[in-house]
Amino acid sequence: MTALIVQLQVASEMAVRDSRKAKEVLGICEQLTRDALHEIRMSVRTLKEDYQEASFQEVLQGLLDEFSSMTLMETRLLIIGGTAEIPLTYQPTIKRIVQEGVTNAKKHGNADTCIVNIHIFEEEVRVEIKDDGKGEKNITPNFGLINMKERVTEHGGSFRIESIEGEGFEIMVSFPLQRIATGVTG
Numbered sequence: 001m002t003a004l005i006v007q008l009q010v011a012s013e014m015a016v017r018d019s020r021k022a023k024e025v026l027g028i029c030e031q032l033t034r035d036a037l038h039e040i041r042m043s044v045r046t047l048k049e050d051y052q053e054a055s056f057q058e059v060l061q062g063l064l065d066e067f068s069s070m071t072l073m074e075t076r077l078l079i080i081g082g083t084a085e086i087p088l089t090y091q092p093t094i095k096r097i098v099q100e101g102v103t104n105a106k107k108h109g110n111a112d113t114c115i116v117n118i119h120i121f122e123e124e125v126r127v128e129i130k131d132d133g134k135g136e137k138n139i140t141p142n143f144g145l146i147n148m149k150e151r152v153t154e155h156g157g158s159f160r161i162e163s164i165e166g167e168g169f170e171i172m173v174s175f176p177l178q179r180i181a182t183g184v185t186g
Contacts, residue, residue: 004032056083056091060098064116067099073106074113081120090175093151094118094127100144101129101171108142109133109169122177129171137165148173 007029014022054062057079064075086094098116105111111133119126139161141149148171152159157175 001036004029004036007032056086056094059091059095060116060118063095063099064102067102067106071106073102073111075102076113076115077118078115079118079120081118083118083120085120085177086125087177090125090155093155094125094173094175096151097127097148097171097173098129100148102131104142104144105129105131105133105169109135111168120177124177125175127171127173127175131168131170133168135163135165135168137163139163145171 007025011022011025011029014025057077060079061077064077067073068075101116102114105114109131111131114129114131117126117128117130119128141161145161149159152173152175155175157173160172161170162172163169
């Protein structure tokens with residue numbers, strides 16, 4: 001979508017100077033739009049399939065199993081509490097955080113093991129992703145970490161990262177769970 005915006009700006013400038021070039025750029029924009037629409041449709045279809053056919057725990061376990069088989073990095077999933085308590089609006093975000101977390105563990109940390117812990121409490125859902133990679137003394141958040149933080153903040157959650165050089169990297173996220181108080185007054 002960013003490439004599309006840039007191309008549309010170029011086309012706008014070219015429309016005055018060179019209409020033939022503007023038409024070429026608009027053709028590129030059309031193809032970028034078609035490609036983006038195709039990817040959005042595939043993402044939505046994947047999300048629908050994930051959550052219609054399997055429990056959230058099964059979806060996460062499948063993601064980790066697939067990642068392990070492709071990278072040979074050991075992954076473990078520990079869930080404490082019922083995943084049915086996790087709102088459907090949080091599930092795609094949690095899935096993306098887990099996906100990005102294990103990817104970073106292997107890609108940036110060269111980890112052998114990555115453990116995903118999810119704790120469902122009465123007031124919050126906590127997600128912790130810890131790896132045994134190289135760790136870093138000074139962390140410079142990459143696009144993936146920045147995007148993660150933005151997604152968590154959109155849901156009113158908190159996001160924290162820690163890293164110790166030689167001991168790995170940890171992502172800690174929490175999402176609030178709102179409860180409706182019910183009671184009988186008499």
